[in-house]
Amino acid sequence: MTVAIQVGPVDEEVLLPPEQAAKSSRHRKHSPIRWLILAIAAAVAVVMLAPFWLLILNAFKSVADYSVNGPLAWPESFSLEAFSKYLDIVNYPVALWNSVVIATATAFLGAAIALLGAYAIGIGRIRASGLVLAILLLSTMLPHEALIYPLFYGAQATGTLNTPWSVIAVFTVLHAAFGTYLLASVMGTVPKELLEAAALDGASRWKILWQVVYPIMRPTLAVLVVFFFIWTWNEFYIPLVLLSDQSAQTIPIALSTLRGQNTIDITVLNAGSLLSLLPTLVFFLIFQRTLSRGVTAGAVK
Template structure:
């Protein structure tokens, strides 16, 4: 009787699991359909697209549209600019976030709640309200139309969110571990880099990935701050070129494919990092 009682709930749960799995599979397929259509149309010739339409597979694989777009916009240079800016912002924003959150969450400085409220307010401000002051300041310090200006701007923007998030995480950090490290003679910097950072690495790794992807997808501020062709990022180059209406449908599909493919590859590479960090956060 005990065996039957323990097995019955499991059998009842199995249909629910199958239904949930089926729903998730359908959602995943619906999410991948636009990406698949873009990839299929990027590999069509203009004549094939005109004859067969956007929903049918190409008769032959046509790479000339991708190659022509790469050469036309010097996509390798735009890819390098986006990679340098996004990687720099991700690393610097995480470093700034952990240092400031350490002071707010563990250091318990005076006016902590007011400072956190300021960081929260900074996250709520639209970029349209920031762009003119940022443009004016960049002009004043001779950083306009440079990648460094964009790196500084987005480091401040992303670290505001990172500080707000990490300060709440570090406020619940085990005090016993901190006190044990101080008893062993560790200074505040040693406690930060040898105790707090290793134990908070799952959360920091998630922030690192998100900061990279968020910065990669930014369009408005780079559009205003980077006017030279050699400094433009991938989203800006795509937006400017599509606005000129110099591309056919297959070339536009090729541009969209090349624009989103690096972010997708980066996400797939760090997928386990994201899963591990989210799982650790859920357990905590």
């Protein structure tokens, strides 16, 4: 499905008579209004980026500089004071490690479980698969508030409260539910002949899954892994409740512990925010293509 989206327009361009395309673009070149529209689109981009700019500007100011010159001025000198203060309050390396462990484990486990479940529904076409899919879809809409209190007690009872395991278990299942739903519909498009040929060769279902279905699903699985990772990384509500201990907190939760503490300088908050968004930004730049492909995959079904 993602393939169709990317291949389609390219083919059309080839099919277009070249003179016609050239003519219409020459005709358009003279309108000055296009600069106006570009300016408007760029203005929107400036508004979108302005908060990031302010964040960077003020993270590198010293406390004195900020209190004298305010948030809009250029820093008098680039100071790392705010960063070192943030690192004194929050154990950033531990939070980073927790986030990496939780997001990575969730992404791969969730995708693996989704692959197995979707195999039963999309290829096996088990009875009541429609009902199973409907339940899975409903669960993606469920507000976490309706689960949180029992989950809190469950984590306490199993001794996983304030450990990464509680959060990994919860998000692996929640994301796998969505993944099963998505993969099942993609698997429905796998050609029957392929499966039948493999079965005739005497391959077991387990073998068919790994040697026929898995290779076809790999691109979609990659998209799922990237998305599960970033969703888990940014998740707020459930980790906030399940990980109150600093040693287990993820990056966003560690940052949010500073909420409402008026004694903390704004520059420190800015430095902390900047440090907290840095890993996501790096991840975004690396996986930008996969992400934009995946947004489409989720939308088109």
